[in-house]
Amino acid sequence: MSGANKSGKRQVRQREGSPTDAASLGEAAAISTDQVAHVARLARIELTADEIEHYTGHLGRVLEHARELEDLDLADVPPLAHPYPLRNVFRDDVAGSPVDRDEVLSQAPAASSGQFEVPPVLGEEA
Amino acid sequence: MAATSQAATGAALSGWETVVGLEVHVELATDTKLFSAAPSRFGDEPNTNVTPVCLGLPGSLPVLNRRAVELAMAVGLALNCEIRPSVFHRKNYFYPDMPKDYQVSQYDQPICSDGWLDVPGGGRVGIERAHLEEDAGKTTHLGGADGRIHGAVGALVDYNRAGTPLLEIVSRPDIASAAEASAYVEELRAILLALGASDARLEEGSMRVDANISVRPVGSTDLRTRCEVKNLNSLRSLRNAIDFEARRHIGLYEAGEAPVQETRHWSTDGRTHSLRSKEEADDYRYFPEPDLVPLEPDPDWIERVRAAMPELPAALRERLCAQGADAADAQVIASRGLAPLVLDAVAAGADASRTVTHAVQNLALDGAELLEAAQLASLVQMETSGQLTATQAKAVLTHMCERAPDAAADPSAIAAELGYEAMDSGELEALVDQAIADNPEAWEKFCAGEAKVAGVFVGAVMKATRGQADGQAVTRLLAQRRDA
């Protein structure tokens, strides 16, 4: 086991110098203002131009640090999505009691006719 | 309009062939939703069949419905798919009727993959995959004409449907015509009904078909640019949309242009229309749903599901044909889900030909699927033994369907209630003799071989009995007397 551990250690030690050094050596920024504007649209967060600059800096710091992963050889390491290996968790097809509609709608920003009310949906339609 | 386009299609299609792949969403017939214990039921007051999970309330968590998985597995097995380990992913996009603003769906590891479906009267269509996912809620647009988005001043959202289990069945582009596409959907529907996996009603949206359509020169094996057509809520729409779209593509190619890959909407004007393209290209950012664990059906479970499956429509049709039904009748009976009833009734001693005729002509009724084979068999026997006329048998059947599956659906009890007393054979013979005596000239002609004058005697007996006599029995008695 400790042997495997050591080889894992060799595997992950392939790089000298910190990522910050690498970034200061003139590598392209990890994320651009255009990319930040794009993710803000995907995430539906309205941002001003100044805010886009601000988040480009913030995200850039984190992503520059993440460059330390670039040199890792992880080809033989599968991804891990769940920390505990459970499989096949089910419930029986038996109805439980629904939540009280009035209680839920009383928490909604706008409701009408027993439904949640929203502004018009401009979406895809012919 | 439809007739013109059909005619135009035939001309335009020369030299080209149509290539269609279908994506069919079916709502699975579970009592509760895919990931929550809320009732999966329609027509109730808005937002009454919802739990915190259906509303995406903070802190709520999904738990997978075992029954939905078993139905998906059964459909997969019926479509000759492999049942494989699968993983749920999150498909991220914003829409008001998506309560979490992501849809939980199976992405690169679907539960069913690589199967096929033999289309009656068509070819073998490959099934790429069938995967489980949750349905969205329902948005009603306010103020726009006909509840359409355009011009709406707002919208109301009902989450009753949110989280209903869907199985998306994706075919390979193996379908070569509108007719074959239609037959594929019909056969798929028959399978779903036989399995009890879905009520599969296109008009009501419990079965939804999207068609990926392209064309190519006859003889080519390339796949050209396809368009995905949505809003196909009947088999007729499906056929017409395929024909329209194929013609549109051919027209573009022949004009030196090419279609663009896009999603189009089938409209009531009999055309497809391009959907407004979104500001952002889709980027669904799929990733494994961390709130659900992997699904890995073991071989024992898969075999238990297989063993519990009823006989499928194709096999049932084959057995119906073996009983003398022609292919068209077998198709009608199977598509109504009546094949087991017919076959069991025949096995119980009913005349096969009469049983098939009833199933085709007289059982397009609600409740027909609830009839008991023994009761149907006993009805057919009453008819063939002369106790009931064909007309009476049909009337009794109608009452049986209304009462099924109640014990009160017993045919002899219904016949008695309706006053269908079986004619005493001596009484009938006396009436026949009376009719012969009353029409001596006609009798001579009948004896000389003019079979059509038999109607004179049958009519007389019917008049005397006010239609209660069995015409076939009268004909038999006439023949006996002539040949005596």
Add this chain to the structure above:
Amino acid sequence: MTSAHVIASEVRAGTRRATDVLEDFLGRIEAHDGDVHAFNTVSAEQARAAAAAIDAAVDEGRDPGPLAGVPVAFKDNLCTRGVATTCSSRMLEGWQPPYDATVVQAMTAAGAVMIGKTNLDEFAMGSSTEHSAFGPTRNPYDLARVPGGSSGGSAAAVAAGFAPLALGSDTGGSIRQPASLCGIVGIKPTYGRVSRYGLVAFASSFDQIGPFATDVADAALALGVISGHDPVDSTSIPAAAPDFEAALARGVEGLRVGVVSELTGSRGNGAANGGPVLGDAAGEVLDGIDADVTERVLEAADALADAGATVGRVSVPAVTYGLTAYYLIAPAEASSNLARYDGTRYGLRVEGADVEEMNRLTRRAGFGDEVKARIMLGTFALSAGYYDAYYGKAQRVRMLTRRDFDAAYADFDVLLSPTSPCVAFRFGERADPMTMYRCDTCTIPSNLSGDPAMSVPFGTGAEDLPVGVQVMAPALGEEAMLTVAAALERAAPPLPKPPLARMSGSKGAGS
């Protein structure tokens, strides 16, 4: 101050009234929470009704349970029916869930009395509570310093004597780090040991609920109450909770304790280098861990050796990449988990001309700076063209971490490291995001692996502020972890109570 154990046994015995206990604590809150700001909501009325019900049960000869009459504070990201659950966000200000979290049900069913909802970094994203939309919580040891985070309100509440027990959530260290900075005990159980149902999700594959207490025995008592299988959480482990309290009295003789070299360097003092038991750390040691924190961990290891444990150094190489992997995966999950705050069903709405604009304006106004940054970071890590390089690669590092821990646990029963690289820091001191994120360096690896880990106070560092030692164990290994923690607690130098906790409340004095 009295422990949960003492309160529960006295209330059960009928020698003390739950209502009196409650008033003592409410008095302390009223007197001092203006300074500390541990609470977003003090649910005094509901608490009085609950305490009266406990007393009535005792009067009728019924046993209210192992936490009879014990006031408990819940982090404000745990759903409480009819009591605001805000996640310290404008987005959920005033939101009243229609249901209780499973842990809230479990605690109240055991006789605990909810006293209030505690402050946190907005949606649990932070290490100082400075990212709360309702203002920061202050460290009871020094009001000019942070209590840690994100469960800073829960940690400060227990440290200040506002409640003997609190629950928090730990995604990257959010229980252990504030416990360390506030001089108390905090446990992150095995992922799946405690139901997440009703915990407002930050990063679903990391989030785990756990207790804060002033001592290991109280923490073990609360852990026992909230542990166990929950059928409404698919990731809940179908295992019954063991008798955690029984583990406390076991000795550490024969237990193998590994000190994680990457997180625990050599002694700064040349003369004592290596110490009597441990050699120097070989290989890479992460930067930024205070020398006096390292000293306390090495002293803790010495103490365990003295008590009969076998102590050695162990390398867990992947922990050096933990921070990076975590700050890609957790924001990715968060970007999806927080999509639902769109102004449609609950919480804040800022009107717009259409739904999309309403979504954008609502999310602009409802989320604070750090939450927006993490949502966008996570959106980017999952987006087309970047998934493999960021999210995908981070998931592989997660597997590497799992494997390296497995290897370490083949040789050791528990592992030791600092909980936090530093003692409580001053407000504004770690404004740079990476500097703040490094607070989680030592705690994140156990969130990546899903293994249990806890912080136990062990002496003080700079400015006489508390230092916590982290005890880690393999999945479902809480008993060995608690055995070691109890031994450390016995061996630890006495920790002065924070000045606040030594003062009595304005009401209920003399109790």
